[in-house]
Amino acid sequence: MSASGKLAAFRLPPLPTVGELIKLYRLRAEKQLSQNFLLDLRLTDKIVRQAGCLRGAHVCEVGPGPGGLTRSILNAGAADLLVVEKDSRFIPGLKLLSEAAPGRLRVVHGDILTYRMDRGFSASISKPWDEDPPNLHIIGNLPFSVSTPLIIKWLENIANQTGPFAYGRTRLTLTFQKEVAERLTASTGSRQRSRLSIMAQYLCTVHNCFTIPGRAFVPKPEVDVGVVHFTPLVQPQIQQPFKLVERVVRNIFQFRRKHCHKGVEKLFPAECRMELTQQMMQKADVDPTLRPTELTIPHMRALVDVYADLCAQQPSLLSYEFREELRIKHLTGKGDTPMREFLDR
Numbered sequence: 001m002s003a004s005g006k007l008a009a010f011r012l013p014p015l016p017t018v019g020e021l022i023k024l025y026r027l028r029a030e031k032q033l034s035q036n037f038l039l040d041l042r043l044t045d046k047i048v049r050q051a052g053c054l055r056g057a058h059v060c061e062v063g064p065g066p067g068g069l070t071r072s073i074l075n076a077g078a079a080d081l082l083v084v085e086k087d088s089r090f091i092p093g094l095k096l097l098s099e100a101a102p103g104r105l106r107v108v109h110g111d112i113l114t115y116r117m118d119r120g121f122s123a124s125i126s127k128p129w130d131e132d133p134p135n136l137h138i139i140g141n142l143p144f145s146v147s148t149p150l151i152i153k154w155l156e157n158i159a160n161q162t163g164p165f166a167y168g169r170t171r172l173t174l175t176f177q178k179e180v181a182e183r184l185t186a187s188t189g190s191r192q193r194s195r196l197s198i199m200a201q202y203l204c205t206v207h208n209c210f211t212i213p214g215r216a217f218v219p220k221p222e223v224d225v226g227v228v229h230f231t232p233l234v235q236p237q238i239q240q241p242f243k244l245v246e247r248v249v250r251n252i253f254q255f256r257r258k259h260c261h262k263g264v265e266k267l268f269p270a271e272c273r274m275e276l277t278q279q280m281m282q283k284a285d286v287d288p289t290l291r292p293t294e295l296t297i298p299h300m301r302a303l304v305d306v307y308a309d310l311c312a313q314q315p316s317l318l319s320y321e322f323r324e325e326l327r328i329k330h331l332t333g334k335g336d337t338p339m340r341e342f343l344d345r
């Protein structure tokens, strides 16, 4: 069979268009659920191309809705597509699509935030972490309110090699609000550099693929949308527990416009704050006057490594929460003005 003949074998038979399905099943987008549909199959094809070659691949699509992206994934030759959709109104349309692609589309009515993806595919597709990624992809155009908590959860799963990453270095192609896509991929020194940049980039190669203008969606969202591709790294750039990294990074970025030692200080209780901050900056060999946005991943690695050593010597540091101390001071009327300002952030 010629190459084009092989590709044709994957293509779906003639079906009602996604727009017709929406009308047929009266699938009005629910504003409450931030549903914005992509009906232009050239665009959904373009998103799917960012995932790489899907011929014979296993794919999990999150939030298929009326199924535009789903059709593109099937047309790209995925052999086994599992879709997880929360809104029951979309299930009949997805089942129709499943009948048109026998044995290739499994429809799950569920919530991706709680769905056990580690049970969704056969263990036989797994690849050792330090080898090439498995032939498994996650693709999705989710509401922004879901995609951000979800990527944070999946980054933790990457660090622990659990959930979808129990199969190996599963690749992700996901949409985000444009600003979030920019933060995820922001390099050192850029205005968008943030906590999310560090957390994503110490664990993955992250690529901001392209921007979809809001007007391409039905109904049109307030913002534009960025498509981001993630490939988990074999060796995370910071080799410490995810929660510990998150703690240091969160504290440092609390004062994103100030010198970075300001945020570092807040890792330590008042009685040892100055001494341990100085020690941490010196041992990590990081200039305390750098802004958080100017810190590279190696800077962060050095800081987290020294913080981990300090915590190993003094485990009580791990339970110290500056915000909690502040709240107590505030409640007892002992908080000074700058502290009150901090609490309002």
Ligand code: SAM
Residues within 6 Å of the ligand: 033, 034, 035, 036, 037, 038, 039, 062, 063, 064, 065, 066, 067, 068, 069, 084, 085, 086, 087, 090, 110, 111, 112, 113, 140, 141, 142, 143, 146
């Ligand atoms: N993928 C479709 C498209 O591109 O046209 C729909 C996109 S719409 C922005 C998001 C979809 O995700 C909706 O179908 C919505 O019901 C679904 N969804 C929202 N939250 C979800 C969750 N927690 N788990 C699974 N699906 C969810």
